[in-house]
Amino acid sequence: MARTPAPGTRDTILTAAAGLFYEHGVRAVGMAQVVEAAGCGKNLLYKHFPSKAELAAAYLTLSRREWERSVTEALRWSADPAERLISLVTEVAESVQRPGYRGCPFRNYLTEFPGETDEPARVAEAYLADSRAQVNRLVTGAGGSGLLADRIWLVVNGLYSAEPAQAQVAVDWITELVRGDA
């Protein structure tokens, strides 16, 4: 009897893998662990993700998609670049304060695999470049200088590795900076 494939098998596996990868790091998590957490067989996993690198790339792509969905949601309330930038930073600050926060998945991957040029590394680097460009666009759109964009990018970067308690400091500061310069 040929069994019809379960509807969300790929998503189930990917979700399980994403949780493990984010919590423990990609390198520390084995495919067997993913199989156990997903509750599927190993063959099914390799059918959907032929290698660990592809699974890691899918994990990062999923992280990006989820993150950008919540950012888009946060930014849709205002068309003013300054307000949008503040909303974006607020979104970062909130994520940093969430329980279970363990750093930026993209920066983490690049730290775990320095000098790597495989697909997950490209996904991570593409996100960082796009994210940087978005900050630049919002700052200049708000009438801010390139220097201000550089400074705000420094603070955003710092936000990702600082203690969660400092998140509000960053939000307030950037609000002050972007409103004062706009």
Place this chain on the structure above:
Amino acid sequence: MARTPAPGTRDTILTAAAGLFYEHGVRAVGMAQVVEAAGCGKNLLYKHFPSKAELAAAYLTLSRREWERSVTEALRWSADPAERLISLVTEVAESVQRPGYRGCPFRNYLTEFPGETDEPARVAEAYLADSRAQVNRLVTGAGGSGLLADRIWLVVNGLYSAEPAQAQVAVDWITELVRGDA
């Protein structure tokens, strides 16, 4: 071929291990690689460092010692807290721009081993706490507020993961901040 009666065997091994650990990450480097790079036997390695964790802890301790030596050197030219803070940040900025820079070894370790509480993790966390306290001390010594210290710590954190080209932006900004507030 028995070489000279151990002139600096421990240092030779540790130096080799430190280079590999920093460049590729602790997790990615195997003890066999360390043996090969150090040009010694496996037995000797395990005599000096009974486990990989102890070798990693020694690597981080060495990194801290070297870093603090260059910081002490940079700070000895002024007794003024504001100038000392600027020198400290300049030192960070210079290290970030050095070829082969691959991030902060302590932050990197904690990213590679999230939630770990072994000796290397304690060394890394102790350094970060002490480093943060030093910034606090310098800022308040320069007449700056706790808020300014928080902000400067954000920028310093950001400096470690930003592109090297932004290092000067950070130095200039902190110079402006600490001189304006002092």
Place this chain on the structure above:
DNA sequence: GTCTATAGTGGGATAGAC
């Protein structure tokens, strides 16, 4: 005695066969 070289242990990794 101090070191190198090498063989080997148990475990866990990715990956694939059936």
Place this chain on the structure above:
DNA sequence: GTCTATCCCACTATAGAC
């Protein structure tokens, strides 16, 4: 879904060179 192949891991132990 189980079972296996192959490899690399940290780590140990043995045997021999200087």
